[in-house]
Amino acid sequence: MAARYDRAITVFSPDGHLFQVEYAQEAVKKGSTAVGIRGKDIVVLGVEKKSVAKLQEERTVRKICALDEHVCMAFAGLTADARIVINRARVECQSHRLTVEDPVTVEYITRYIFTNRLKYTHNGRRPFGISALIVGFDYDGTPRLYQTDPSGTYHAWKANAIGRSAKTVREFLEKNYTDEAIASDNDAIKLAIKALLEVVQSGGKNIELAVIRRNQPLKSKEIETLVAEIEKEKEEEAEKKKQKKSS
Amino acid sequence: MEYLIGIQMKHDYDKMFKLSEKILLLCVGEAGDTVQFAEYIQKNVQLYKMRNGYELSPAAAANFTRKNLADYLRSRTPYHVNLLLAGYDEADGPGLYYMDYLSALAKAPFAAHGYGAFLTLSILDRYYRPDLTREEAVDLLKKCLEELNKRFILNLPSFTVRLIDKDGIHDMEKLPIGPK
Numbered sequence: 001m002a003a004r005y006d007r008a009i010t011v012f013s014p015d016g017h018l019f020q021v022e023y024a025q026e027a028v029k030k031g032s033t034a035v036g037i038r039g040k041d042i043v044v045l046g047v048e049k050k051s052v053a054k055l056q057e058e059r060t061v062r063k064i065c066a067l068d069e070h071v072c073m074a075f076a077g078l079t080a081d082a083r084i085v086i087n088r089a090r091v092e093c094q095s096h097r098l099t100v101e102d103p104v105t106v107e108y109i110t111r112y113i114f115t116n117r118l119k120y121t122h123n124g125r126r127p128f129g130i131s132a133l134i135v136g137f138d139y140d141g142t143p144r145l146y147q148t149d150p151s152g153t154y155h156a157w158k159a160n161a162i163g164r165s166a167k168t169v170r171e172f173l174e175k176n177y178t179d180e181a182i183a184s185d186n187d188a189i190k191l192a193i194k195a196l197l198e199v200v201q202s203g204g205k206n207i208e209l210a211v212i213r214r215n216q217p218l219k220s221k222e223i224e225t226l227v228a229e230i231e232k233e234k235e236e237e238a239e240k241k242k243q244k245k246s247s
Numbered sequence: 248m249e250y251l252i253g254i255q256m257k258h259d260y261d262k263m264f265k266l267s268e269k270i271l272l273l274c275v276g277e278a279g280d281t282v283q284f285a286e287y288i289q290k291n292v293q294l295y296k297m298r299n300g301y302e303l304s305p306a307a308a309a310n311f312t313r314k315n316l317a318d319y320l321r322s323r324t325p326y327h328v329n330l331l332l333a334g335y336d337e338a339d340g341p342g343l344y345y346m347d348y349l350s351a352l353a354k355a356p357f358a359a360h361g362y363g364a365f366l367t368l369s370i371l372d373r374y375y376r377p378d379l380t381r382e383e384a385v386d387l388l389k390k391c392l393e394e395l396n397k398r399f400i401l402n403l404p405s406f407t408v409r410l411i412d413k414d415g416i417h418d419m420e421k422l423p424i425g426p427k
Contacts, residue, residue, distance in 0.1 A: 066297060090297045094290040 020127060024077075024150035027129035031076035033163040034063065035195045036133035037177070038145040039188030042213050043135035045074045046192040048163070048199070049206045064210045068093040069217045071106055071136030072210060076163030077150075078129035085128060089113055106136040106144035110154045118152040127152070131162040137214050159191075165199040172198050185213065193230055261407060266292045267302040268415050270334035272312070275360055276348060277327035284319075284326045288312050305334025309344035309352060316350035329360040335411050359391075366398055367391040381410070385419070392422060 013019060032048040047063040066072045067089045075082040092112050096104045104112075117128050127150045134146045147162065148154040159177045161169035172195050182188040189211060196207050212218050264272045264285040270292070274285040291311070296302045303311065309332045319326050330346040345351075345358040357371040370391050379387065385408075392406060408419040 068297060087298070090294060093297070094294045097293075098286055098290045 018151075021151045024127045024129045025131075028077040028131045028150060028162065029164060029166070031078075031130070031163040032063070033161060033165055033169060033196065033199055034074040034076050034133055035159070035161040035169055035173070035192055036074065036135050036145045036147075036157070037159045037173075037182065037188050037192045037195075038135070038143050038157070039182040039185060041143070042185040042188050042211055043137070043143045043145060044188050044192040044209065044211050045072065045133060045135055046196045046207055046209045047074050048196060049208050051206065064208060064218075066218045067109060067134075068097075068103060068136075070103055070139075070212065071109055071134065072212060072218050073132050073134040074210075075130045075132045076166075077131060081128040082130045082132070085113055085117070085130065085132065088116055103139055105138045106134060106146060107138075107156075110134050110146040110148060114148055114152050114154045117148070117150075133160060133162060136212060141214055143214070159195075161195065168199055169195050185211075190230055197230070263407070263409060264289050265416060266308055266332075266334075267296065269336075269411060270303075270305050270308055270332065271409060271411060271416060272308075273331040273333070274328050276329050280326045280328050284316075284328050285330075288315065304336045304339075305332065305342045305344070306336065306339070306354075308332060308334065309342075309346070309354075313346055313350050313352040316346065316348070320348075320350055331358055331360065333411055335413055335415075337413075341411065363395055363399060366394050370394050381412075385410075389422065 008020070011018075032050050034045065034047040036046075037044045045064050049063070064072060064074045065086050067086065071093065073086070073089070075085075089109055089112070093104050093109060096102070096108070113132070113134070129150060131147065131149045134148070135144065137143055145157050145160065146154050147157055147160050149162075159173045161173065173191075176191060176194070180187075181191050189209065192209065193207060200206050210218055262273055262275055262281070264274060266272050266289050272285055272288060274281045288308075288311070292303050292308055312330065312332060316326060316328070316330075325348075327348050329348055330344075332344040332346065333342070335341050343355055343358055345353045345355045345360075347360075356377065357368075357375050359367050359371070371387070374387050374390065376383075388408065395403060406422045408422055410417045410419055
């Protein structure tokens with residue numbers, strides 16, 4: 001059945017599916033994992049860095065991009081599609097500043113990206129094969145995290161993950177995202193790293209992290225020390241459990 | 248020289264537009280054209296920074312501005328603005344660029360626009376040296392403003408002064424060259 005209804009985006013299947021959109025979501029599931037966490041005064045984005053070939057310059061593979069000084073996004077899926085989305089979003093951020101004299105709110109730029117992409121699902125062109133996590137602070141100081149997907153919808157989240165093994169990471173976050181877990185900035189960052197370590201095999205070297213603090217632009221975080229701390233905490237907990245068992 | 252002269256009749260109107268951390272654009276001319284054009288250039292310079300991760304150099308920003316001015320000049324909607332662009336480049340040091348409404352561009356050691364230019368350029372010609380220190384440059388600016396106070400027909404109560412150096416843009420206290 002799928003064979004006859006999935007050639008074009010403009011065709012519904014008899015049971016109500018738009019197969020092209022669902023295939024786009026499959027493309028997203030192949031991308032490397034990204035996780036976003038909204039803290040109290042900080043928003044954190046973490047991505048799994050795909051291992052680069054030996055001769056490749058690592059700097060050119062950036063999965064976390066600043067859209068404006070107070071908004072950034074990470075994506076999972078087709079990198080080429082993401083680049084188009086990011087470029088349009090950057091232009092729109094400046095255009096908004098020019099016409100309205102105010103920086104964009106995170107919701108505005110997410111909605112803009114989503115309406116932009118909706119045009120592609122309606123006009124018979126293929127949908128974008130990416131999901132994006134868009135984080136930032138509105139100018140009233142509220143932190144925000146939004147997720148968009150290939151079907152063109154967007155939702156606000158407290159914490160979310162996209163890409164490969166997103167389900168595992170999301171389950172981890174559902175268990176561990178509490179108000180205490182994100183009480184301080186460092187705690188929020190550690191939670192993001194812990195979530196990624198669930199699915200990233202080789203530890204700290206393959207994780208890239210970026211944080212935005214209120215009124216401060218995007219910073220890439222040094223995670224080696226934090227990962228070492230987390231490993232130590234894990235060991236200590238394992239030790240305690242062992243002692244409980246033996247006593 | 249790392250400074251700009253901004254002379255205004257409305258004394259709370261700021262004609263300097265911050266293009267980036269180390270570049271200022273001073274825009275004078277037709278009302279409305281000035282703000283429209285300067286804000287357009289400002290946002291495009293910011294967009295470059297977002298896209299590429301680093302800021303345009305002052306020379307690049309000046310040439311970009313000139314190109315835009317030239318394109319609009321040859322359209323139905325030319326902008327009637329005169330510009331001074333000042334910036335600090337890590338490699339080349341401080342630079343001042345003079346642009347006028349016919350989109351001429353010249354890198355200059357000192358510059359001025361408007362009727363005040365007739366009076367101040369001679370002062371600058373006489374006393375400018377390429378190796379002025381910061382204090383000497385500010386003193387030279389004060390000399391120019393005193394000259395204007397003496398000979399210029401309009402009453403100009405206050406001037407906004409900004410300084411650009413390797414640490415960015417600094418506001419200096421408003422120079423109190425008032426009517427004597």
